[in-house]
Amino acid sequence: MPVARALAAACLxxxxxxxxxxxxxxxxxxxxxxxxxxxxPAHLLAVVTKQVPISPLDYEPDDLVTWPGxxxxxRAEVREQLERLFAAAREDGHGLxxxxxxxxxxxxxxxxxxxxxxxxxxxxxxxxARPGHSEHQTGLAVDLDSTTGECYLEQCFGETAEGQWVAExxxxxxxxxxYPSAARALTGFAYEPWHLRYVGPRVATDMHERGVLLLTSYxxxxxxxxxxxxxxxxxG
Ligand SMILES: [Zn+2]
Numbered sequence: 152m153p154v155a156r157a158l159a160a161a162c163l164x165x166x167x168x169x170x171x172x173x174x175x176x177x178x179x180x181x182x183x184x185x186x187x188x189x190x191x192p193a194h195l196l197a198v199v200t201k202q203v204p205i206s207p208l209d210y211e212p213d214d215l216v217t218w219p220g221x222x223x224x225x226r227a228e229v230r231e232q233l234e235r236l237f238a239a240a241r242e243d244g245h246g247l248x249x250x251x252x253x254x255x256x257x258x259x260x261x262x263x264x265x266x267x268x269x270x271x272x273x274x275x276x277x278x279x280a281r282p283g284h285s286e287h288q289t290g291l292a293v294d295l296d297s298t299t300g301e302c303y304l305e306q307c308f309g310e311t312a313e314g315q316w317v318a319e320x321x322x323x324x325x326x327x328x329x330y331p332s333a334a335r336a337l338t339g340f341a342y343e344p345w346h347l348r349y350v351g352p353r354v355a356t357d358m359h360e361r362g363v364l365l366l367t368s369y370x371x372x373x374x375x376x377x378x379x380x381x382x383x384x385x386x387g
Contacts, residue, residue, distance in 0.1 A: 184383075185325070187228045188351045192383045195351050197289060198367055201276070201339045204283040209256050212290035223252035226290040229349045233293060236317075236324040245313045246298030250345070254287035277341060286329055291349040306332075309344030318344065322359035325352040327366065334364050353382045 187195045194212070199205045215224040218233075225233070233249070240247050254262070260282035266275035286292035296303050297313035308314040309332070321327060326349050332342035350358075350366060363369045370379070 184353075185228055185232075185351055187226070188353055188383055192351075194289065195291070195349075196354065196366065196370065196379070196383075198370060199284060199286050199289060200367060201280065201284055205285075205288050208283040210288060211255060212253070215253055215290055218249045218252060218293075221249060223249050223293070224290070225252040225293055226349075229291055229293065232324045232326070232349065232352075236321065236326065239320065239324075240313070240316055243316060245316045247295050247313055247317070248298050249293055250296045250303070251287065251294035252292075253290045254285055256282050256288060259283070259285045259288060276339075286346075286348050289348075292329070293347050293349075294343075294345045295347060296345060304345060306342050306344060309342065314344045317347070321347055322355040323352065325349050325355045327355050327358060328364075329366070331364050337365060337367075351383075354379065357382060 197205065212226050214227045216227045216230050217224050218230060237247050259280060263275060263279045263281055266279045270278075280286075294304070295317060296308065297311055299311075302308035302311055302314070309318065318328060326347040328344065329346050329348045330338050330340040330343035335342060348366070354366075354369070358364075358366075358369050
């Protein structure tokens with residue numbers, strides 16, 4: 152009966168409004184692919200390093216959103232997963248904040264030029280990516296800090312309780328540390344415990360379980376190519 156049904160729906164709406172209960176935020180089960188894993192694995196796993204530029208050089212993701220309360224931008228799924236990471240950290244008593252996100256080619260060019268002008272090219276290359284070579288241009292990279300701010304963009308962030316929590320749990324939400332201390336010679340970047348790169352929960356967890364630190368090593372190992380195909384439906 153339409154009237155009864157409408158009444159029931161109205162009652163439910165009131166009940167939901169009163170209790171504050173709404174549909175729970177979509178929590179993809181571990182068996183479920185995320186949208187980027189399913190629809191955009193090429194960008195999700197794109198390698199951007201000192202040697203390998205982003206392609207095309209002026210690439211800009213079309214789904215950038217801002218992090219609440221800041222001007223920092225990142226791809227929509229990155230924000231979703233980072234919100235989960237922050238919530239889990241908070242439950243364990245750790246406060247985190249975002250201190251950088253997406254950077255355009257032009258922004259990176261300005262940053263790199265600043266370093267070159269003030270400190271010389273060698274120092275600039277050790278610290279700042281050349282334009283087109285920053286993971287931040289993918290919209291998949293973020294820099295984090297603890298809410299105490301005691302080790303803002305400093306390596307001691309890795310020793311704080313927050314930094315250790317991030318290193319231990321980032322993979323569960325699809326993130327990895329792009330510049331771990333153990334791989335400095337390979338990345339050409341100093342240890343950056345604050346820099347996280349999103350690759351999706353499947354690849355991040357697989358890398359973590361297999362003890363592979365760098366995405367380049369993971370993608371380069373022939374044994375893992377089949378594995379990635381298996382993980383991401385062989386569209387990567
Ligand atoms: Zn960074």
